[in-house]
Amino acid sequence: MLETVDLKAKLGKADYKAAMERLDLHLAQLQRDLRTAGVPVMVVFEGWDASGKGSVLGRILQAFDPRGFKVHNINPATQQEPYWPPMARFWNLTPADGQIAIYNHSWYREVLNDRVENGVSARALQEANERIRVFERQLSDDGAVIVKFFLHIDKKEQSRRFRKLRKDPAYAWKVGKDERRRHKLYSQYAGAVEDMLRETSTPCAPWAIVPATDDRFARVTVAETLAAAFERALTTRKPHPAAKKKAPARRRTSPLDRVDLTAALDEKQYDERMEELQHELRRLQHLCYRERVPVTIVYEGWDAAGKGGNIRRLLAELDPRGYEVVPIGAPVGDERTHHYLWRFWRALPKAGHFTVFDRSWYGRVMVERIEGFATPGEWDRAYREINEFEEQLVEFGAVVIKFWLHISKDEQLARFEARQNTPHKRWKITEEDWRNRERWNDYWAAVSEMIERTSTIGAPWTIIAGDDKKYARVQALQTVVDRVSERLKARK
Numbered sequence: 001m002l003e004t005v006d007l008k009a010k011l012g013k014a015d016y017k018a019a020m021e022r023l024d025l026h027l028a029q030l031q032r033d034l035r036t037a038g039v040p041v042m043v044v045f046e047g048w049d050a051s052g053k054g055s056v057l058g059r060i061l062q063a064f065d066p067r068g069f070k071v072h073n074i075n076p077a078t079q080q081e082p083y084w085p086p087m088a089r090f091w092n093l094t095p096a097d098g099q100i101a102i103y104n105h106s107w108y109r110e111v112l113n114d115r116v117e118n119g120v121s122a123r124a125l126q127e128a129n130e131r132i133r134v135f136e137r138q139l140s141d142d143g144a145v146i147v148k149f150f151l152h153i154d155k156k157e158q159s160r161r162f163r164k165l166r167k168d169p170a171y172a173w174k175v176g177k178d179e180r181r182r183h184k185l186y187s188q189y190a191g192a193v194e195d196m197l198r199e200t201s202t203p204c205a206p207w208a209i210v211p212a213t214d215d216r217f218a219r220v221t222v223a224e225t226l227a228a229a230f231e232r233a234l235t236t237r238k239p240h241p242a243a244k245k246k247a248p249a250r251r252r253t254s255p256l257d258r259v260d261l262t263a264a265l266d267e268k269q270y271d272e273r274m275e276e277l278q279h280e281l282r283r284l285q286h287l288c289y290r291e292r293v294p295v296t297i298v299y300e301g302w303d304a305a306g307k308g309g310n311i312r313r314l315l316a317e318l319d320p321r322g323y324e325v326v327p328i329g330a331p332v333g334d335e336r337t338h339h340y341l342w343r344f345w346r347a348l349p350k351a352g353h354f355t356v357f358d359r360s361w362y363g364r365v366m367v368e369r370i371e372g373f374a375t376p377g378e379w380d381r382a383y384r385e386i387n388e389f390e391e392q393l394v395e396f397g398a399v400v401i402k403f404w405l406h407i408s409k410d411e412q413l414a415r416f417e418a419r420q421n422t423p424h425k426r427w428k429i430t431e432e433d434w435r436n437r438e439r440w441n442d443y444w445a446a447v448s449e450m451i452e453r454t455s456t457i458g459a460p461w462t463i464i465a466g467d468d469k470k471y472a473r474v475q476a477l478q479t480v481v482d483r484v485s486e487r488l489k490a491r492k
Contacts, residue, residue: 001194002209005152009211016216020059023223027063030230031100035068038097038337039233040144043226044106047151048189049179050161051212053104056151059219060226061102069100074109083292083351085396086110086128087135091345094139096337106148107132108196115192116185127395129199134388140204141381142339145233148205149222150197151212155186248370248445255451255463256444259406264468277477278317284484285318285354291491292351294398295484298360301405302443303433304415305466306473310405311356313473314480323354328363340364340382341389348393361386365450370442383453394458399487401480402459404451407466409440 011019034041045053061069072093081089087107095101111128114120136146153161162183165171182189201207208225212218265273288295297314299307315323326347335343341361349355364382368374374382393400407415416437419429436443455461462479466472 001197002152002190005209005211007152007154007157007211007213009217010214011217011220013216016220019220020223023220023227024063026227027060027223027230028065030227030234031064031068033234034100034145034230035098037234037237038143039237040095040097040139040338041100041230041233042095042139042144042146043100043102044108044146044148045102045104045151046106046108046149047210047212048153048158048186049182050158050165050174051151051153052215052218053151055215056210056212056219056222057102057104060223063223064100068098069102070095071102071104074103074105074107076113077110084348085392085398087131087392088345088348090135091342094144094338094342096334097143098337107135108200112189112192112196115195116188129196131392132200133202134392136200136202136205138341138385138388139339141385143237144339145229146205147226147229148201148207149210149225150193150207151210151218153212155183157213158183158186247439247442248449254444254448255461256404256406256448259463259465261406261408261411261465261467263465263471265470265474267470270470270474273474274313274477277474277481278313280481281314281477281484282317282319284481284488285322287488288354288484289322289352291488292397293484293487293491294349294351294393294396295354295480296349296393296398296400297354297356297480298362298400298402299356299358299405300360300362300366300403300447301464301466302407302412303436304412304419304428305405305407306469307358307405309469310403310464310473310476311358314477315354315356318354322352323356324349325356325358328357328359341385344389349398351397361389362450362454365454366443366446370439370446383450386454387456387459390454390456390459397487399483400459401483402455402461403476403479404447404461404463405466405472406463409437411467412437 045057047053057071061071077089090107093101093103111125111132114128115125140146162175162179165175197207197209208221210218210221210225287293299311301307311325315325324347331340331343344357344361347355347357361382364374364386365379369379390400416429416433419425451461451463462476464472464475464479
């Protein structure tokens with residue numbers, strides 16, 4: 001692949017000037033059009049040391065309104081970043097709708113270094129490439145334009161540029177021991193780059209290999225490639241279809257049908273079990289901290305199913321420095337201008353910590369589906385995206401526990417009425433709760449499909465019988481204790 005690149009390609013000064021004057025105006029207009037259309041743009045710059053990434057990037061950005069782009073310099077991971085899944089920091093840097101994010105180096109940096117210098121296994125590299133493909137595909141499916149450049153020079157040209165840089169004290173720092181080491185390993189890196197380009201160049205996120213021996217030619221090539229990608233995005237972009245409310249199809253059978261809602265505990269059983277389990281979970285929390293095991297707990301369930309009370313008992317004896325509760329409502333502000341998973345990637349627990357989500361990313365396939373906030377294409381695609389998201393958490397070593405708190409329709413009504421008639425609990429009942437109750441059958445069908453399509457080996461659903469609150473609280477605690485214990489044993 002790299003061997004086919006014409007590194008002798010050049011562009012005369014006059015032709016360069018004329019081309020850039022034309023492209024500057026064109027790119028400026030395209031940026032405005034993309035912002036109006038609400039299209040997020042991600043531009044990746046990779047390449048050899050001294051290949052001119054800074055020079056090319058600096059010239060290209062002259063065409064853009066600086067209020068509409070942000071440059072992210074991706075350095076090697078800090079000591080803190082390994083405490084989260086590998087793609088978490090890059091999800092944090094994705095652009096809002098209508099904005100341009102430019103990455104000087106990217107999520108590919110460590111993949112290359114790991115292969116050449118860290119001797120990681122072929123399987124680990126395969127998994128890393130798959131994470132990248134998933135990341136880029138999910139963002140592209142959500143409407144992002146992704147353009148990736150690799151600036152290519154040969155070893156001889158790199159050596160010449162290194163000598164030139166070292167002669168000037170202002171630039172000599174750019175050629176340090178890391179750069180010299182990579183230069184010696186040029187052939188090994190070239191093989192790794194070839195594989196990277198081949199494995200991660202996809203229709204939604206293609207690589208453009210840019211001959212960079214001549215700076216003028218490289219700049220024009222990058223500008224033309226960007227313009228073409230932006231034009232395609234604006235031309236092929238289809239109007240966002242209006243989401244419509246549509247009742248999910250009724251299901252003959254459901255995992256909810258198999259739940260024994262008569263299950264209950266008396267006061268003595270409840271107190272004994274709770275004390276035992278709460279103390280054990282506190283012990284496990286400290287072990288998780290020692291072993292750097294993150295725990296993600298998701299609570300979903302019917303309105304008035306007892307999620308809040310369940311969460312309070314779950315966390316009652318835990319060290320509050322080691323957990324966080326994240327309540328999830330309708331997206332607001334920046335959340336509305338990013339991929340729906342963006343806010344959840346940002347809220348994941350640090351290794352060794354617990355995070356409890358009071359409602360979660362499953363809103364995409366429940367309330368957003370039923371109320372028409374997501375199109376059929378969006379919520380149907382979400383099943384795969386959610387499974388991929390949770391798979392990455394599990395691969396990182398996290399414990400992922402998902403609860404559906406299940407109650408009968410009659411029990412829900414009784415709790416609604418109790419809240420309505422109790423002054424200090426009246427705030428818990430809203431008109432939205434009553435509206436949701438009217439669509440009980442629709443939610444039943446959606447929940448059933450959700451559980452069936454997203455209950456995986458690594459992140460299974462646990463359906464909790466919740467008509468008896470005491471039983472539900474004990475079952476949730478027992479499940480967390482069991483799952484965390486299993487994960488810690490597996491590490492030995």
